Amino acid sequence: MQVEVRGITKCFGAVRANDNISFTVPSSSIEGILGENGAGKSTLMKILSGFYSSDSGDIILDGEKVTIDDPADAIRQGIGMLHQDPLDFPPFKVIDDFILGKKGGLIPNRRAAIREFNELATRFDFSIDPESYVDTLTVGERQQLEILRLLWLGSRVLILDEPTTGISLPQKEKLFATLKKLASEGMTVLFVSHKLEDVEALCNRATVLRQGRLVGTVEPPFDTKVLVEMMFGKEIPQEPKTQLRMGTTVLHAKHVELEGIRIQIKNIDLRVRAGEVIGVAGMEGSGQILFLSACAGLAQPVKGSICLDEDEKDMTGKTYHEFRKKGVVYLPAARLEQALIPGLSLTEHFILSEGMKGLFIDRKKSEELAKSRISLFNIKGRPDSPVESLSGGNQQRALLALMRDPLKLILIEHPTRGLDVESTIYIWGKLKERCARGTAIVFISSDLHEILKYSDRVLVFFAGRVTPPLRASTLTVERLGRLIGGKDWDSIETEVSHA
Amino acid sequence: MRDTRGNRLLFQIGAILFALLIANLVLFLAGAQPFAAYKYIALGAVGSWDVASNVLVSWVPLLLATSGLLVTFTVGLWNIGIEGQITLGAIFTTWAMRLLQDSGWNPGIILTIAVLAGVLGGTLWALLAGALRTFGGVNEIFGGLGLNFVATALNIWLIFGPWKRPGVASMSGTLPFDRSLWMPIAAGSSRLTPATIAIAIVGIIAVYTMIEGTYFGLKLKAVGRNPRSAYILGISTWQNMMASFAICGVFAGLAGAVQVTAVYHRLIPSISSGYGYLGLMVALLVGYRASLAAPVALFFAALNVGSIQLPIVLKLDSSLAGVLQGTLVLFVILGHGVRARLLKKTKRTP
Numbered sequence: 059m060q061v062e063v064r065g066i067t068k069c070f071g072a073v074r075a076n077d078n079i080s081f082t083v084p085s086s087s088i089e090g091i092l093g094e095n096g097a098g099k100s101t102l103m104k105i106l107s108g109f110y111s112s113d114s115g116d117i118i119l120d121g122e123k124v125t126i127d128d129p130a131d132a133i134r135q136g137i138g139m140l141h142q143d144p145l146d147f148p149p150f151k152v153i154d155d156f157i158l159g160k161k162g163g164l165i166p167n168r169r170a171a172i173r174e175f176n177e178l179a180t181r182f183d184f185s186i187d188p189e190s191y192v193d194t195l196t197v198g199e200r201q202q203l204e205i206l207r208l209l210w211l212g213s214r215v216l217i218l219d220e221p222t223t224g225i226s227l228p229q230k231e232k233l234f235a236t237l238k239k240l241a242s243e244g245m246t247v248l249f250v251s252h253k254l255e256d257v258e259a260l261c262n263r264a265t266v267l268r269q270g271r272l273v274g275t276v277e278p279p280f281d282t283k284v285l286v287e288m289m290f291g292k293e294i295p296q297e298p299k300t301q302l303r304m305g306t307t308v309l310h311a312k313h314v315e316l317e318g319i320r321i322q323i324k325n326i327d328l329r330v331r332a333g334e335v336i337g338v339a340g341m342e343g344s345g346q347i348l349f350l351s352a353c354a355g356l357a358q359p360v361k362g363s364i365c366l367d368e369d370e371k372d373m374t375g376k377t378y379h380e381f382r383k384k385g386v387v388y389l390p391a392a393r394l395e396q397a398l399i400p401g402l403s404l405t406e407h408f409i410l411s412e413g414m415k416g417l418f419i420d421r422k423k424s425e426e427l428a429k430s431r432i433s434l435f436n437i438k439g440r441p442d443s444p445v446e447s448l449s450g451g452n453q454q455r456a457l458l459a460l461m462r463d464p465l466k467l468i469l470i471e472h473p474t475r476g477l478d479v480e481s482t483i484y485i486w487g488k489l490k491e492r493c494a495r496g497t498a499i500v501f502i503s504s505d506l507h508e509i510l511k512y513s514d515r516v517l518v519f520f521a522g523r524v525t526p527p528l529r530a531s532t533l534t535v536e537r538l539g540r541l542i543g544g545k546d547w548d549s550i551e552t553e554v555s556h557a
Numbered sequence: 558m559r560d561t562r563g564n565r566l567l568f569q570i571g572a573i574l575f576a577l578l579i580a581n582l583v584l585f586l587a588g589a590q591p592f593a594a595y596k597y598i599a600l601g602a603v604g605s606w607d608v609a610s611n612v613l614v615s616w617v618p619l620l621l622a623t624s625g626l627l628v629t630f631t632v633g634l635w636n637i638g639i640e641g642q643i644t645l646g647a648i649f650t651t652w653a654m655r656l657l658q659d660s661g662w663n664p665g666i667i668l669t670i671a672v673l674a675g676v677l678g679g680t681l682w683a684l685l686a687g688a689l690r691t692f693g694g695v696n697e698i699f700g701g702l703g704l705n706f707v708a709t710a711l712n713i714w715l716i717f718g719p720w721k722r723p724g725v726a727s728m729s730g731t732l733p734f735d736r737s738l739w740m741p742i743a744a745g746s747s748r749l750t751p752a753t754i755a756i757a758i759v760g761i762i763a764v765y766t767m768i769e770g771t772y773f774g775l776k777l778k779a780v781g782r783n784p785r786s787a788y789i790l791g792i793s794t795w796q797n798m799m800a801s802f803a804i805c806g807v808f809a810g811l812a813g814a815v816q817v818t819a820v821y822h823r824l825i826p827s828i829s830s831g832y833g834y835l836g837l838m839v840a841l842l843v844g845y846r847a848s849l850a851a852p853v854a855l856f857f858a859a860l861n862v863g864s865i866q867l868p869i870v871l872k873l874d875s876s877l878a879g880v881l882q883g884t885l886v887l888f889v890i891l892g893h894g895v896r897a898r899l900l901k902k903t904k905r906t907p
Contacts, residue, residue, distance in 0.1 A: 382791050390789065399783045399790075402775075409772070410779055410790050418770050460790070 059120050059136055059214040059246050060085050061106070066115035068101055073476065075101040076112070077270040083263075085120075085214075088237060088247040090261035092254075094289050094542075095342045095504040096475075098270040099250050103217050106248070107139035108132035119215075133159070138208030139217040143320075144200040148193035155192050156207050178206045182236045197320065198229030205236065216240065217248045222256050223343070223521070224320040234260050252289075252341045254282055254543035286539035290506050305332030306368040308467050308498040309353060309386075314362035318348045326362075326524050328517065330467065332496045335489075336527065337509035340519030340542055346502045349519070350469045353500065354388040355381040366466070385466035391475060391502075393453045400446040404428050404439055404456060411460040435459040436484065451481030458488050468492065470501045474508065486512055506535050506542075520544050560900055572892035576885040583880055589873050597870050598878070602863030610749040614820060616858040617757045618643070618812040622836030623843075623850045624757075624764045625808025630840050631768055632801040633781035638686040638701025639809050640833035641708030642679040646813025647828040648712060649678025654734055654817070655720065664737050672814040679810020680803050682708065687802030691795045697802075713826055720824065730825035740819035750819040758851075760808060765847040777801055778845075809833065835861075838886045844893075857882055 062082040068075050076098045083089040093099045104110045106117065108126040116123050119135060126132045132139070147155050156175055157166045172188050179186055184202045192200065201221060208216060216237075222230050237247050237260065251257055257264050258280045266273040266288040273288045309330040316323045323345045330336060338346045351357035353364060355378040363374040366384050373381060378388065390396035398407065405428040409419060412427070428441035435455045439448045445456060454477060461468070473489065474482040489499055490512075503509050509516055515527040518541040525541065528550075540546050584591040603609050622639055629636035636642075653674035657667045682704060689700035717726040740750040768774040776797055779787040784794045816828050839857055843849040864878035 378788065379791060379793065388789060395783070396785045397789055399779050399786045401782045402779060406775055406779075407790070409775060410787075410792060413791060416772065419772055419775065 059244075061137075061215055061246055061248070062118040062121075063102070063106070064116045064118060066102060066105060066112045066117075068105060068110060068112045074270045076105070076115075079115070079267070079270075079272045081265055081272060081275060083246055083248065085246050086241050086244050087262045088241050088249055088260055090257035090264035091248055091250045091267065092252065092257060092264050092285060092289055093267035094252065094506075096269070097267040097289070099267055100219060101270075102267070103139060103219060103248065103250055106132070106215075107137055107217055109139075130159070133208070133211050133213065136212060136214035137217065138211065138213030138215065140201060140204050140208065140219065140221060142220045142223065144197070144204050146192050146200055146204060148191075150192050151188070152186055152190055152192055152195070152203060153188040155203065156188065156210065159207070159211060174210060175206065178209060182206075182239070183232065196225070196229070198225035198233070201225065201229075201233065202236075209240075214244070215246045215248070217250070219250045220252070221249070222251065222253060230256075252543060254280075254285055254540070254545060257285075258282070282540060282543075282545060283536060286536050286543065290535050290539045305334065305496060305498075307370065308332050308367065309500075310365040310370055311349075311353060312363045312365065314349075314352060314359045314364065316345060316348050316352055316357065317360050318345060321345045321348065321522055323349065323519070323522050323524060328527060330498045330500060332466070332498055333493050334498050334514045335493060335512055336498075336500045337513030337516045337530065338500065338502045338519065339504075339506065339509050339516060339538055342504065344519035344521065345524075346519050347471060349524075350388070350471065350500060350502060353467075354378050354386055354469050356388060385464065387461055387465055387468055389457050389461075389468065389470040389473070391471035393450070393457060394446055397457055398445040398453060401444060403442045403444055404432065404437070404448075405441040407445060407456065407460055411462070431459045435488070451477045451485075454481065454485055455488075458485065464495065465492065465497045468497055468499045468501075470499065472503055473501050474505070475503075482508075506538050509538065510535065518542060520547070523547065525550050565896070568892040568896045569889065572888040573885065575888045576881070579884045579888075580877075580881050584873075584877070587873060589871055594867065594871060594873060594877065597866045598860065598863035600863070601866035602859035607747065608862060610743075610746050612855070612859045612862045613754060614748050614750075615862055616855050617753045617819075618815050618830070618832045619835055619839065619858050620757045620851060620854040621760055621808045621812040621815065622832045623839045623854050624760045624847075625805035625812075626836050626840040627764055627768065627843075627845070627847050627850060628777070628801045628808075629805045631774070631781050631845060632777040632798055633784070634690075634798060634801065635698050635837075636683070636686065636701060636802065636805050637698050637833075637837065638683065638704045639805065639836060640829050640831070641701065641705035642682045642686075642806050642809030643813040643816070643829040643833050644705075644708040644712050645682040646675035646679035646810030647817045647824060648708075648715060648813070649810070650675035650814040650817045651715075651720070651731065651824040654738060658734060658738060667738060668740065668818055671818060672811065675814025675817070676807050676810040679808070679813060680806035683802045683806025683809065684799065687799045691799060709826075712824065712828060716824060716826060728826060730821065730823045730828075733821075733823045738818075739822050740815075748820075753815045753819045756811060756815070760811065761847065761851050764808075764850075768845070768847055773797075773800075835882070838882055842886050842889055 060082065064080045066076050066079045079102060091099050101110065105112045108129040108131050117126060124135055126135060147158065153168060153172055153175060157168070157171050175188050184206065186195065186199055186203055195203065221233060225233070241247055249257065249261055264276045264280065264285065266276065266285065268289060268291065276284065307329055311326055311328045314326040321344070326349060338350070340346050348357055352359050355373065355376050358375060363372050365371060366373050366386070394400055405424050408428045408431055409424045425441050432439065432441065435458060437452050437455045437459065439452055445453060448456060468489070474485055477485065493499060510530055510533060513530045516530050516533060517527055518525040518538065520542060521544065581591040584594055601608055602612050622643065626636060626639060650671045653671040654667065657670060686697055686700045686704055689695040690697045716730055720731045722732045740752055743749040743751050776792050779790065779792055780794050780797050788794050812832060813828065816830065817824060821828065835857060839850060839854050843853050860878040860881055864875045867873040867875050867877055
């Protein structure tokens with residue numbers, strides 16, 4: 059089935075997640091959809107599969123304009139989506155999961171369904187027992203089950219969102235073979251990924267999105283350099299950095315091994331020094347947040363240890379509050395969900411973060427404190443403003459204003475995500491002020507320019523692997539982009555072994 | 558729609574009118590004259606000094622339960638186990654009284670110890686629910702409900718077993734304590750005990766001050782509204798939750814002690830009298846505003862006492878009070894919900 063989108067626009071508040079996107083994917087082809095985090099890939103795919111409705115623009119299937127009301131409607135019209143985390147029912151048997159969603163009589167005909175399931179599975183050389191339970195399957199097998207289910211429901215367009223994350227190499231090869239076979243039989247496949255290698259190996263064409271807009275479409279043979287530039291933008295000449303001051307050790311992560319829901323990271327070794335800034339790059343979900351959490355006691359490493367200070371005090375297994383006492387703070391990116399308390403005012407936040415002594419709150423004193431912080435951090439809000447009434451930039455300023463002084467280490471997720479230029483510059487100004495006074499900063503960002511501009515050293519995460527700290531001055535956006543996309547890792551390892 | 562004091566009031570009045578409408582419908586279906594019913598409820602509650610003092614007697618344990626629940630509500634917990642906590646308070650009080658009733662000590666000292674024992678009982682039972690939640694991962698609603706059943710069973714066992722009346726055990730409870738061990742009754746009244754009223758008033762003032770004016774209260778609010786962020790801001794979460802359970806247990810224990818020492822003067826099977834559940838309704842109705850707890854609890858107590866007249870004069874069941882209270886809570890909460898939705902809608906389309 060030929061899929062065409064024409065002028066799709068979708069806004070979330072002030073953010074244009076999709077901005078007038080148009081392209082056509084012919085049937086019997088595999089289209090790669092590339093883009094960094096927040097480029098708008100997932101939003102577009104969710105519009106196609108009925109999870110969101112677009113603000114404007116049309117979806118045209120086989121030349122006919124259609125409206126898609128919800129995911130069930132999308133499936134009726136032949137569009138099936140395989141989500142990054144399979145949307146299946148782990149406590150169910152495979153066959154029950156398979157039958158679910160099929161229209162039919164009151165009592166499903168299990169025997170017929172099992173027969174059809176087995177026929178389909180044999181066709182693609184999948185070996186899943188229909189009577190086993192979904193939660194005993196591997197992620198790869200659950201993906202296969204979802205594909206079979208979507209085919210059985212009559213999908214003629216298959217959307218796959220980051221399907222190669224968390225599955226084994228043989229499973230990946232089988233997946234690719236299946237997709238190629240399906241495409242040869244007339245299926246249209248939209249393959250969303252940030253892994254350049256996968257797109258290059260599989261796709262007949264690649265469409266690149268950046269900041270909600272369509273950058274362009276590329277035909278094979280793919281040139282990685284071109285793709286990276288399309289995804290991350292052009293190289294910006296960098297200002298020369300001041301020489302890195304090698305201060306005392308603030309944090310030492312020794313051979314840390316971490317396990318997340320679908321990710322395992324081995325052997326991270328990092329020594330952070332006073333006053334330095336370390337940028338952490340990688341596609342979202344590659345383990346960066348897990349690593350930062352471990353550095354603050356919010357997650358526990360499976361192996362290795364986390365030590366603080368020059369005397370390398372072992373803090374492994376300690377709680378965040380004990381890290382906090384030692385001068386470590388963690389600032390999550392989900393400000394209203396994880397860092398601020400909706401319903402409480404700015405003043406109340408300042409009272410809480412100061413950890414004041416005594417029984418009764420001194421209203422006058424705390425309001426003065428709030429007023430001075432508000433003017434010091436240039437927050438647009440009043441002492442009694444509830445935090446949720448502030449804009450994102452002002453919430454971020456409030457978060458910075460809540461940090462105690464002095465601090466040894468600030469761990470921060472996406473310090474300037476969603477902020478305007480003025481706020482971005484302001485926030486980094488404040489952070490750099492701290493650095494000048496000896497605070498070390500480790501931050502996660504998906505903005506490569508931000509990583510290169512503000513970091514002294516950079517860590518790159520990719521599919522459970524982490525680079526050793528790389529000097530930011532030796533990196534370019536292109537090199538970073540290739541590393542994030544899983545390229546050049548061998549050369550990094552040889553570089554390190556030669557060093 | 559904008560968030561103004563005016564439309565907030567409008568919604569609240571609307572909710573009350575709707576509740577009355579439903580109550581009228583119920584009365585109509587029962588074949589009764591609504592206004593006659595309301596008249597008799599009012600007369601039954603404030604018609605004479607005697608019934609009015611009965612309202613106050615009922616107000617005290619209800620206000621105590623509500624005060625405790627305001628604390629657990631603030632930290633975001635549904636302490637439905639308060640019924641069991643009241644029962645345990647009553648059991649511990651009875652236990653202390655039985656131990657000391659023949660000691661020949663000053664009745665004032667015995668009563669004080671008995672009330673403190675009740676506080677201990679309520680607190681322990683609340684901490685048990687808290688520990689189940691914190692260390693066992695059992696939601697406080699399920700844990701509390703389970704502990705309510707255990708408390709009731711324990712109570713019945715004591716009444717029919719170790720503490721039974723000489724001769725034959727009875728549903729009417731244990732043997733009443735000697736009059737000298739009753740809470741002192743106000744002159745000119747048959748049941749009013751000034752000491753318990755003082756305890757309830759001091760209690761609600763303490764809770765109000767704590768929630769509105771102390772660091773501890775602010776921490777509870779923070780944990781209640783967003784435990785994750787509160788933790789990141791350096792506030793201990795489970796410790797504060799346990800503390801609020803303990804405080805609620807203190808109030809529940811006091812309510813149980815009042816029931817034994819000032820109302821029934823013995824342990825009876827339904828010693829908690831449903832004040833825990835009624836307190837949940839009052840706490841729901843007033844939201845987080847401790848300042849409204851005392852008047853609303855008084856109104857609920859008046860409805861309860863006033864409706865006792867209904868079966869006698871109108872041949873209506875006295876559960877009408879429950880219908881009124883229930884619909885009132887339902888519509889006020891519904892009003893909040895509808896209003897929140899309307900406010901959200903205006904935010905989306907400026």
